[in-house]
Amino acid sequence: MSALSRFLPLSALLVLLLFPLLGSEYYVGLLSRIIILAIFAMSLDLLIGYTGLVSFGHAAFFGIGGYALAIAFQDASVIHLWQALPLSLAAAALAALLVGWISIRTSGIYFIMITLAFAQMFFYYFFESPSYGGDDGIFLFLKPVLMIGSEDILKLEQENNFYYFALSCLVAGYLLLTMILRAPFGKVITAIKANEHRVCALGYSVNRYKLVSFVIAGTLAGLAGFLEGAHSGYINPSYMSWHESGIAIAIVVLGGMGTLYGPVVGAFIVVLLQDFLPSLTEHWQLLFGSIIISVALFLPRGATSLLPRILALLRREKSEDASSEEDPLEKTDG
Amino acid sequence: MADTILRTDRLSKSFGGLIATNGVSLDFERGQVHAIIGPNGAGKTTLINLLSGDLLPNDGSILFNGKEITNLPPNKISQLGIGRSYQKTNIFAEFSCYENCWVAAQSRLNSSMRFFRPASHLKAVRERAERALELCGLSRRHNSRAAEMSYGEQRQLEIGMMLATEPELLLLDEPLAGMGSEESIQVIELLKRLAEEHTLILIEHDMDAVFSIAEQLTVMVNGRVLATGTVEQIRNNQAVQEVYLGEDEEEL
Ligand SMILES: Nc1ncnc2c1ncn2[C@@H]1O[C@H](COP(=O)(O)OP(=O)(O)OP(=O)(O)O)[C@@H](O)[C@H]1O
Numbered sequence: 001m002s003a004l005s006r007f008l009p010l011s012a013l014l015v016l017l018l019f020p021l022l023g024s025e026y027y028v029g030l031l032s033r034i035i036i037l038a039i040f041a042m043s044l045d046l047l048i049g050y051t052g053l054v055s056f057g058h059a060a061f062f063g064i065g066g067y068a069l070a071i072a073f074q075d076a077s078v079i080h081l082w083q084a085l086p087l088s089l090a091a092a093a094l095a096a097l098l099v100g101w102i103s104i105r106t107s108g109i110y111f112i113m114i115t116l117a118f119a120q121m122f123f124y125y126f127f128e129s130p131s132y133g134g135d136d137g138i139f140l141f142l143k144p145v146l147m148i149g150s151e152d153i154l155k156l157e158q159e160n161n162f163y164y165f166a167l168s169c170l171v172a173g174y175l176l177l178t179m180i181l182r183a184p185f186g187k188v189i190t191a192i193k194a195n196e197h198r199v200c201a202l203g204y205s206v207n208r209y210k211l212v213s214f215v216i217a218g219t220l221a222g223l224a225g226f227l228e229g230a231h232s233g234y235i236n237p238s239y240m241s242w243h244e245s246g247i248a249i250a251i252v253v254l255g256g257m258g259t260l261y262g263p264v265v266g267a268f269i270v271v272l273l274q275d276f277l278p279s280l281t282e283h284w285q286l287l288f289g290s291i292i293i294s295v296a297l298f299l300p301r302g303a304t305s306l307l308p309r310i311l312a313l314l315r316r317e318k319s320e321d322a323s324s325e326e327d328p329l330e331k332t333d334g
Numbered sequence: 335m336a337d338t339i340l341r342t343d344r345l346s347k348s349f350g351g352l353i354a355t356n357g358v359s360l361d362f363e364r365g366q367v368h369a370i371i372g373p374n375g376a377g378k379t380t381l382i383n384l385l386s387g388d389l390l391p392n393d394g395s396i397l398f399n400g401k402e403i404t405n406l407p408p409n410k411i412s413q414l415g416i417g418r419s420y421q422k423t424n425i426f427a428e429f430s431c432y433e434n435c436w437v438a439a440q441s442r443l444n445s446s447m448r449f450f451r452p453a454s455h456l457k458a459v460r461e462r463a464e465r466a467l468e469l470c471g472l473s474r475r476h477n478s479r480a481a482e483m484s485y486g487e488q489r490q491l492e493i494g495m496m497l498a499t500e501p502e503l504l505l506l507d508e509p510l511a512g513m514g515s516e517e518s519i520q521v522i523e524l525l526k527r528l529a530e531e532h533t534l535i536l537i538e539h540d541m542d543a544v545f546s547i548a549e550q551l552t553v554m555v556n557g558r559v560l561a562t563g564t565v566e567q568i569r570n571n572q573a574v575q576e577v578y579l580g581e582d583e584e585e586l
């Protein structure tokens with residue numbers, strides 16, 4: 001990796017860290033939503049972009065993460081983070097284990113169908129359960145707290161604090177996935193995506209790897225669902241609809257699958273477009289659709305695939321005038 | 335006393351109406367090189383696929399070291415010590431040469447479920463992968479992307495990946511197919527070296543190579559075993575000469 005491309009994610013992180021100092025509360029809230037969606041999409045990328053499993057039911061685990069929080073704490077007088085977060089993660093992981101255990105036996109279009117079917121089952125279960133609010137969902141009036149002594153050190157009811165909390169979750173998730181992908185496990189799942197048959201012939205029980213990947217992705221989606229529930233204070237069945245699963249796939253593909261930053265960029269693009277396009281025209285969905293189509297056609301590796309090209313261009317320009325002045329960033333390159 | 339490493343008993347496989355393997359009963363001796371020859375479509379690859387678990391037989395059984403492996407999946411069979419290379423190159427095209435062997439080597443060490451240590455740190459796996467690269471003659475291509483290598487080199491890598499799993503019994507499906515003469519000579523040398531410590535089942539169309547390496551020979555035609563025996567026995571077999579070694583017959 002060149003110094004410049006290492007510098008880029010860090011500067012992006014810096015901008016995100018400084019944003020609340022400048023942006024209004026509305027935009028900080030919007031950014032929190034984007035970050036939550038980015039975590040969700042990043043978790044799906046582990047399946048689509050690295051393991052080769054196109055799950056069309058990933059929203060189920062997002063929803064379960066949110067519902068676990070809402071169901072367990074809807075009448076509570078206080079929501080302790082150390083109870084609520086592990087509960088959401090465990091619920092999502094368990095659901096992913098069950099769904100994955102059955103789904104990974106199929107592949108290709110059947111895998112897409114079966115994950116969709118499972119997600120729809122969860123959807124209808126919550127849609128038709130009066131005790132969980134049916135299609136109205138569940139409201140949560142409290143934010144999770146992390147008490148040290150008698151002091152809540154998070155104070156998530158303040159939009160800025162929630163934003164930083166979500167951002168830390170994104171960074172933690174990103175680092176965790178990066179580490180997993182560099183470890184032997186990561187190498188094996190990438191190999192499975194490239195040539196599943198050969199991985200099996202080399203002696204790996206491929207299904208075990210797929211299942212573990214599925215559970216990790218589901219758990220991370222549960223984290224996103226937990227954040228969404230805590231942020232909006234509201235969780236309803238539409239969080240796990242096939243529409244949400246579809247959006248997540250669109251984000252991964254738009255941003256660039258098989259790169260962890262791709263889905264993050266994709267989440268920004270999709271949410272900002274959804275926020276901005278309606279102000280242009282009431283037929284904004286058409287515009288949105290055509291943007292997705294153009295990216296799929298002209299940038300099959302996603303919007304972030306532009307980045308290396310731009311970097312290469314910059315580098316060429318730089319090396320052209322490198323004779324006159326030396327760039328400190330380029331030194332580590334050679 | 336003969337020591338059988340692998341035995342098939344009336345092994346059969348059909349695709350729809352086509353019987354690709356028809357009641358094949360063969361014994362493979364430990365430590366020997368056993369070549370399987372036969373015209374295109376004779377069912378050689380199908381037989382290997384049955385032995386490696388890539389296909390399930392319709393009938394019959396396979397014993398490896400006296401243990402029934404007939405219905406085991408490919409990964410279990412691989413773990414028992416049967417490695418195979420493919421006739422159609424079957425590698426990870428986007429991985430480097432080394433990474434291909436690395437993934438193969440890694441399958442033998444129960445550490446692949448490790449999440450928190452970079453893959454590059456596992457010394458034992460690295461050594462195995464490097465040994466395999468060395469053996470198949472690709473050390474100098476260590477970091478080349480597999481897709482960018484020549485066809486012959488990809489064939490060598492195909493063998494290297496199999497070697498990285500350090501099998502006891504090697505199933506080689508036309509290892510020389512598509513190689514230049516230079517590479518062929520190298521690989522034949524490699525096979526000879528491997529034959530000193532392993533059992534090889536070798537499918538090959540190159541008769542010179544077969545006769546220079548093999549001790550046992552089986553001729554297949556239309557899914558059946560036409561003849562099996564030592565190289566000498568097969569050379570002198572009337573039926574084989576008629577069906578397969580037609581040129582030899584003319585010379586007689
Ligand atoms: N998966 C399959 N489905 C249907 N028919 C198959 C399949 N695999 C092989 N066959 C058929 O079975 C027969 C034997 O094929 P096989 O590949 O085993 O021959 P082979 O001896 O390896 O030939 P070659 O020397 O060309 O590699 C052929 O007629 C082939 O068309």
Ligand SMILES: [Mg+2]
Nearest residue numbers: 378379380421
């Ligand atoms: Mg063949």
